[in-house]
Amino acid sequence: MDENFQYTYQIPDLxxxxxxxxxxxxxxxxxxxxxxxxxxxxxxxxxxxxxxKLRAAIxxxxxxxxxxxxxxxxxxxxxxxxTAKESLKALFSRIIKDSELSYLDLLDIYYQLIQKVSIILxxxxxxxxxxxxxxxxx
Amino acid sequence: MERKTLYVDYLFSSKEKLKENxxxxxxxxxxxxxxxxxxxxxxxxxxVKNSAMIDLKESLVLALSYIAMxxxxxxxxxxDEVIQKLAYIKENRILTLDQYRxxxxxxxxxxxx
Numbered sequence: 334m335d336e337n338f339q340y341t342y343q344i345p346d347l348x349x350x351x352x353x354x355x356x357x358x359x360x361x362x363x364x365x366x367x368x369x370x371x372x373x374x375x376x377x378x379x380x381x382x383x384x385x386k387l388r389a390a391i392x393x394x395x396x397x398x399x400x401x402x403x404x405x406x407x408x409x410x411x412x413x414x415x416t417a418k419e420s421l422k423a424l425f426s427r428i429i430k431d432s433e434l435s436y437l438d439l440l441d442i443y444y445q446l447i448q449k450v451s452i453i454l455x456x457x458x459x460x461x462x463x464x465x466x467x468x469x470x471x
Numbered sequence: 472m473e474r475k476t477l478y479v480d481y482l483f484s485s486k487e488k489l490k491e492n493x494x495x496x497x498x499x500x501x502x503x504x505x506x507x508x509x510x511x512x513x514x515x516x517x518x519v520k521n522s523a524m525i526d527l528k529e530s531l532v533l534a535l536s537y538i539a540m541x542x543x544x545x546x547x548x549x550x551d552e553v554i555q556k557l558a559y560i561k562e563n564r565i566l567t568l569d570q571y572r573x574x575x576x577x578x579x580x581x582x583x584x
Contacts, residue, residue, distance in 0.1 A: 363529075363532050363536075366528065366532050366557065367525060367528045367529045367532055368525060368528075436558050436561060437554055437555075437558050440535070440554045440557060440558070441554060443535065444535055444538075444539045444550055444554070445539070446539075447535075447536050447539035447540060448539040448540070448542055451486070451539065451540040451542065452542060
């Protein structure tokens with residue numbers, strides 16, 4: 334092996350990984366909503382599949398919010414993160430507890446999910462929080 | 472085939488980009504409407520399905536994401552209408568020309584928000 338060979342591949346940070354995961358699951362939801370039941374497809378996709386994907390998307394969204402910890406944020410953004418977290422938890426809980434959710438309800442949950450996440454994602458590029466305090470290992 | 476990275480890109484960049492793509496899709500719907508009207512006139516017995524319907528469904532889902540990102544109190548009625556239309560399409564799978572045109576006008580209004 335060439336000793337001068339250097340890895341240039343960078344492992345994405347946690348936030349980026351959660352962003353990609355969230356984006357992928359959202360795409361699956363959109364594809365489900367867009368392409369199902371077309372071209373003579375007689376099978377209607379069931380709400381369970383949509384519910385399952387929404388649950389995964391909410392879990393990713395929560396992880397994404399969690400991964401913003403350690404970044405410098407204004408007081409307003411911190412408050413927005415906290416509010417979004419509580420709203421997402423409520424959405425998750427609604428999916429788990431309410432077995433009677435209709436297609437309309439699930440579309441509404443999708444809408445709220447995008448709304449909550451976009452509040453946080455549009456605040457700009459985060460700046461690493463400067464380290465303060467005592468980090469000495471004793 | 473166009474790479475489907477729309478949502479990852481849009482959701483993490485800007486609502487302007489999302490709007491731009493919605494606009495492109497709505498223009499495709501406008502072309503479809505023109506073609507159908509040229510071919511069949513205004514006959515409301517004409518039903519729209521398959522690829523034209525996929526364009527519409529994709530546009531409605533994009534529109535739903537777009538208005539969610541606007542995060543404004545003014546969008547509630549649009550949100551409800553988009554959701555109702557998607558549910559109607561899921562249930563019925565086809566639309567008459569009038570219904571298709573109506574959905575097109577809804578999307579046009581959303582683009583002006």
